């Protein structure tokens with residue numbers, strides 16, 4: 001009888017101590033809008049299993065979230081090279097002065113496939129290319145998502161996915177650190193994740 005009591009107490013403790021930790025560990029959080037200028041993702045790349053979710057925690061204002069599939073070979077540079085050359089460096093490290101956010105940018109992946117067509121502004125103040133887009137989250141009338149909002153999205157297919165802020169200024173203009181407001185989610189087959 002005493003052993004049974006200890007056994008039950010042990011089970012209850014195990015559920016309380018281990019259960020919640022296991023649940024929290026399943027959904028990686030990407031902070032959406034941190035770093036220099038509040039225009040970076042942190043971390044800017046995560047790997048999950050198919051059928052698992054990522055939580056985008058929106059920090060600060062002005063952000064919209066869009067997700068597009070890209071070829072698995074796609075690097076950070078493959079995306080940035082379609083944005084960066086259109087900006088003029090005002091001073092060493094200061095790249096955000098004369099970037100042209102009104103022009104049309106065609107963003108291609110590691111295989112040269114068109115991923116995001118930004119269109120021009122006007123008429124597109126927000127990047128709104130629906131082709132192959134998996135997720136598009138904005139506030140009312142394409143306005144900004146309220147700061148403090150967490151958007152959780154479950155990835156049902158394996159592959160590599162580009163996550164951008166669909167605010168033209170945030171995506172197209174590099175920060176003083178030379179970063180842009182985009183990142184990647186890698187989705188691997190169930191239980192193939194190595195970490």
Ligand SMILES: [Cu+2]
Pocket residue numbers: 033039062063064165166167170171181
């Ligand atoms: Cu943003």
